[in-house]
Amino acid sequence: MNYMGSLLFSLAWRNLWRNRRRTLVILFAIVLGVWAMIFTAAFMRGMSQQVLEDTINNLTGHIQIHASQYLDDPVIDHRFQLLDEALFESLNNPQIKQISSRLRVPAVIASERESTGLIMVGIDPENESGISFLEDSIVEGRYLTDPGDSGIIIGRKLAERLETRLGKRIVLMSQDKDNKITDRGFRIVGLFDTQLEALEKGFVFTGLETSEELLGIKGEVSEISILLYDINQVDVIAAELQQQNPQLDVKTWSQLEPVSKLIVDLYENFHLIWHLIVFLAMGFGIVNTLLMSVFERTREFGLFQSLGLKPGFIMGQVWVESVLLLSIGLLAGNLFAWLSVLATGEGIDVSAFAQGMELAHLSNIIPFVIISKDLILANSVVIILGMLTSLYPAWHASRLVPADAITRV
Amino acid sequence: MSTVVSCKHVNKIYRQGLIEVRALTDINLDIEAGDFICLSGPSGSGKSTLLNMIGGLDSPTSGEIIVDGQRVDQMNKSALAELRLHKIGFVFQAYNLIPVLTARENVEMVMQMQGDSKDYRKQHSLAILREVGLEGMEDRKPSELSGGQQQRVAVARAIVDKPCLVLADEPTANLDSVNADNLLKLMRDMAEQHEMTFIISTHDPLVMQRAKRLIKLHDGQIVENNKQN
Numbered sequence A: 001m002n003y004m005g006s007l008l009f010s011l012a013w014r015n016l017w018r019n020r021r022r023t024l025v026i027l028f029a030i031v032l033g034v035w036a037m038i039f040t041a042a043f044m045r046g047m048s049q050q051v052l053e054d055t056i057n058n059l060t061g062h063i064q065i066h067a068s069q070y071l072d073d074p075v076i077d078h079r080f081q082l083l084d085e086a087l088f089e090s091l092n093n094p095q096i097k098q099i100s101s102r103l104r105v106p107a108v109i110a111s112e113r114e115s116t117g118l119i120m121v122g123i124d125p126e127n128e129s130g131i132s133f134l135e136d137s138i139v140e141g142r143y144l145t146d147p148g149d150s151g152i153i154i155g156r157k158l159a160e161r162l163e164t165r166l167g168k169r170i171v172l173m174s175q176d177k178d179n180k181i182t183d184r185g186f187r188i189v190g191l192f193d194t195q196l197e198a199l200e201k202g203f204v205f206t207g208l209e210t211s212e213e214l215l216g217i218k219g220e221v222s223e224i225s226i227l228l229y230d231i232n233q234v235d236v237i238a239a240e241l242q243q244q245n246p247q248l249d250v251k252t253w254s255q256l257e258p259v260s261k262l263i264v265d266l267y268e269n270f271h272l273i274w275h276l277i278v279f280l281a282m283g284f285g286i287v288n289t290l291l292m293s294v295f296e297r298t299r300e301f302g303l304f305q306s307l308g309l310k311p312g313f314i315m316g317q318v319w320v321e322s323v324l325l326l327s328i329g330l331l332a333g334n335l336f337a338w339l340s341v342l343a344t345g346e347g348i349d350v351s352a353f354a355q356g357m358e359l360a361h362l363s364n365i366i367p368f369v370i371i372s373k374d375l376i377l378a379n380s381v382v383i384i385l386g387m388l389t390s391l392y393p394a395w396h397a398s399r400l401v402p403a404d405a406i407t408r409v
Numbered sequence B: 001m002s003t004v005v006s007c008k009h010v011n012k013i014y015r016q017g018l019i020e021v022r023a024l025t026d027i028n029l030d031i032e033a034g035d036f037i038c039l040s041g042p043s044g045s046g047k048s049t050l051l052n053m054i055g056g057l058d059s060p061t062s063g064e065i066i067v068d069g070q071r072v073d074q075m076n077k078s079a080l081a082e083l084r085l086h087k088i089g090f091v092f093q094a095y096n097l098i099p100v101l102t103a104r105e106n107v108e109m110v111m112q113m114q115g116d117s118k119d120y121r122k123q124h125s126l127a128i129l130r131e132v133g134l135e136g137m138e139d140r141k142p143s144e145l146s147g148g149q150q151q152r153v154a155v156a157r158a159i160v161d162k163p164c165l166v167l168a169d170e171p172t173a174n175l176d177s178v179n180a181d182n183l184l185k186l187m188r189d190m191a192e193q194h195e196m197t198f199i200i201s202t203h204d205p206l207v208m209q210r211a212k213r214l215i216k217l218h219d220g221q222i223v224e225n226n227k228q229n
Ligand SMILES: Nc1ncnc2c1ncn2[C@@H]1O[C@H](COP(=O)(O)OP(=O)(O)OP(=O)(O)O)[C@@H](O)[C@H]1O
Pocket: A404, B014, B015, B016, B021, B022, B023, B041, B042, B043, B044, B045, B046, B047, B048, B049, B050
């Protein structure tokens, strides 16, 4: 059937360019549709990755471990032994990339002029860097040097609110392990700036050992944050950790931040729906154009049959014609989408809507991200549905009765 | 002489809603191999209908049609396509050619469907186009050819693979008398040289003169069936 194949192909190709203007118009529609699919998918993918990244960066990590009542009541009393043997053993897992342990308690901060309530976090700076946003967000001064660092890092917005600045002293007040009020003076050694205002106003950071001293404890923490090599393993590893440490409370990022999880899932499912909507508009155009060209060529199809070509060949010819059209449209659409994403560079700045974005767990710059999965989905929707819908005009062409087709001039 | 086409009690009734049109009534006809037949009659007398029945483009309401020993009226679509491909050539009044293919490609297309090799196709299609007087125009598209030239290409395509039967429905209707006569001469020469049977429908007295046998239809019935000269 090789000779028929090449005949089929060359007939389809030439017929495609017979009505050049019509072909270009429908091609433009396909390219536009494919472009819209991929470009929008890239935006949604960028948003959902941004949400995920921000969620994980904001002290959450992939997995967190707490004492069992801590999440309900995050106070000093709900702490746990860091150097517990079983815990130590279970954290020695090759899938775990990084671990940071923290003391995390409510506190009151006071400058010379103002005071406010917030969360004090004691960290080991070396373990913390890479797990959370802090080190990369320092805009003035320095990051903490070691667990014994007695300086404090506060948010820039908080500094404004307290009417203080880098190098000045503040006082932190909290409850120690015996529920007695304890306080200590700190020098502000660094200011951090994030896109989430709540984070900037609500958290201050000091060395882990310094906070232990303040609270009068040793070797105990309120939180362990874990980063994995592969985020897809999160449920498996969390379950393992929970089983190995039944007295503790192991939670994944999606359990800790259900809203983020919801947003990520929503974007994921919206891709397909969006593709289908765009295709619906495009599909009507394709079928309509093909039907038009089939009607115009009624006589020709009769002629084909009188020459001894079978209905299947005629159907194939129209179908191949539309598959060629789709393929060209897909290629160009993908190319344009890729170019447009390149043109957006780092992403688009949505700070004009920043307040709303913050509610949606988003930061100000949304990058456009093309991943192969999204590309495959968009292209599959167009090619598979396109092939199916063009069967109709093709079938229509093959159904003509030759005598009728020929006499219809 | 063997019989190429045989029609027995062929009737064709077109139904359009409640209206019935009797296009052919009890046609009985035997056509011998190598004959050159002219089918004449006034407009609406059933010439096209009869040709379409014989070529399997349409099916009779009743009766038998036998082409080269096969019952055309009982064949399915696919068998009819095979029959047309290998045994029957068609020439219509106009729009005979595939517009996106050149003259040579139009001729070669039929050969390609038969599975002829590329070299054979090229050699043969050029030869037949030369025979019908189109040397040098092989690579023109139908739109770049005159009506008469297009009809010559159609004849070349119809006969290129030596079918036993060529059916031509008013092939000269769109041509002036000089071109019409040339085309007729061409078909008669081809018929003689390649020993093929031609059935040509026409209104044109000129065409009738060139026929070996003249069949006249009137209101779907054969009213005359005579051998000439
Ligand atoms: N598809 C059809 N539906 C209904 N009636 C038809 C159809 N095709 C042909 N007829 C009728 O059948 C009769 C024979 O028509 P046919 O086309 O065979 O005539 P013809 O001899 O070829 O005429 P002409 O010289 O004008 O081409 C006519 O009365 C015509 O109206």
